[in-house]
Amino acid sequence: MRAVFNETFQRYLSMIEEHLAQIPWGKDTLSESMSYSLVGGGKRIRPVLALAAAEAVGGNPEKILPAAIALELIHTYSLIHDDLPAMDNDDYRRGRLSNHKVFGEANAILAGDGLLTYAFEFLADPILGQPEKQLRVIREVAAAAGKNGMVGGQVLDIAGEEKKLSLTEIEEIHKAKTGALLIASARLGGILAGGSEEQIEALTNYAQALGLAFQIKDDILDVIGDSETLGKPAGSDLRQGKSTYVSLLGLEEAKHQLHAQTQRAQSALKLFERNFSFLSELAVYIEQRQH
């Protein structure tokens, strides 16, 4: 089972990396700074989710690639802006210097702006060939990335940094900051690949549980992971006094909730054919990941 999962994951990643590598960048500073962050690695979880959702509803993932790529452009722009001195002020991202440390603040802001804008060119690509569905996807992705989604979540996150937050509050932040775009990613794949409304709803429930599981696992790894595997100092949330699932629930209860969300994600998939098990195994992969 695990071999098939890894093979499928690699197949998706190859499709994504190949498509990203085909973006025609110029030799100007802006192109350099945009591509610097885009090719800087990362789990590509949003486009992977979109491709897998497309396959889950019986579609061909290849055909929705430009739309899936757009999700990675949006995610990358959000990381560039989050890292800025005025925001989280991070000098490193995935072991490399963050965008503004290499290109300066002005160029980093503009690289983010450029990636966000470019994403909508991909979503509107005529090669996708489904104008009505593409418009629906554009509305959903913009809503998930915007003021009531990712951008709104980042505002809440910054405002909450110096306060002690309740579980409800940290869930609200995660839902907006990361959950909404993960849901939009799965829905994008389902919608563009011609899934039924029932299937799209199932993908929504799956992605919502998956997003929560992802976040709980992040908080757990911060406490029990080792810094080398994580690629960042373990225990940094605790030292910064951040409210996390572990600080609020304790380690055992957090693990329990992680497992419950993993099961919720899996049970949302009942609707789909048994011979496509990637999404179900992705939930287990996230529960068990070590970094």
Added chain:
Amino acid sequence: MRAVFNETFQRYLSMIEEHLAQIPWGKDTLSESMSYSLVGGGKRIRPVLALAAAEAVGGNPEKILPAAIALELIHTYSLIHDDLPAMDNDDYRRGRLSNHKVFGEANAILAGDGLLTYAFEFLADPILGQPEKQLRVIREVAAAAGKNGMVGGQVLDIAGEEKKLSLTEIEEIHKAKTGALLIASARLGGILAGGSEEQIEALTNYAQALGLAFQIKDDILDVIGDSETLGKPAGSDLRQGKSTYVSLLGLEEAKHQLHAQTQRAQSALKLFERNFSFLSELAVYIEQRQH
């Protein structure tokens, strides 16, 4: 003639302001900062251009309002980001404190991100009812606002600040930074209102000349305008050693070129019905404006 022009201008402005006033903002910081800059006045030249282009091809401007509004959201986001300390570092915009002076840098960056993202929700609004044309408009607006348009122009502008630029270089910057979105605005109106390709091409030529005229006039006003009417200190380009049409061509030749572009804009309109003279008079209005 001028009375009809003013009346039409006011009619467009009322439609735009009413539509902007109907945006359902929350009471949160992000909504406050986004709406602070959006309702802060300004000429609304991009949505006006879109509405007039729609009317020029025989369409109903009311019907393209959500798309026209999107142009103002994009323009507003660009001003917020341009004013940031890392960019032009402007404390004031249109006589009011700039966004980051009121809400802080992090919120200003996010307000800009939120406005840009929200714009695409408007462009994909199902009420516009023309999926294929909307997708075309989304591609064109994203291209005009992105790395090869507005964002790219801002990068060139920042990079050129400390250099002496040639006329070709300042034209390249203006074309990307402001020209592309003005052209996209006129095209948006023409496309969504069902204009022919010939009409859309004419609107493109018109908007290109209008954009150049606008910029040349800006440079002239910086030299001969009075600070009170301008709402900013006159002569500031000169003092900053900025390369402008006036510094490169001299005042008389700049005026000559302004007039030539105004005439070019007007002659692009031959195709349209004689009883719709707004766009032609808009070119004269821009040539003669005092601020």
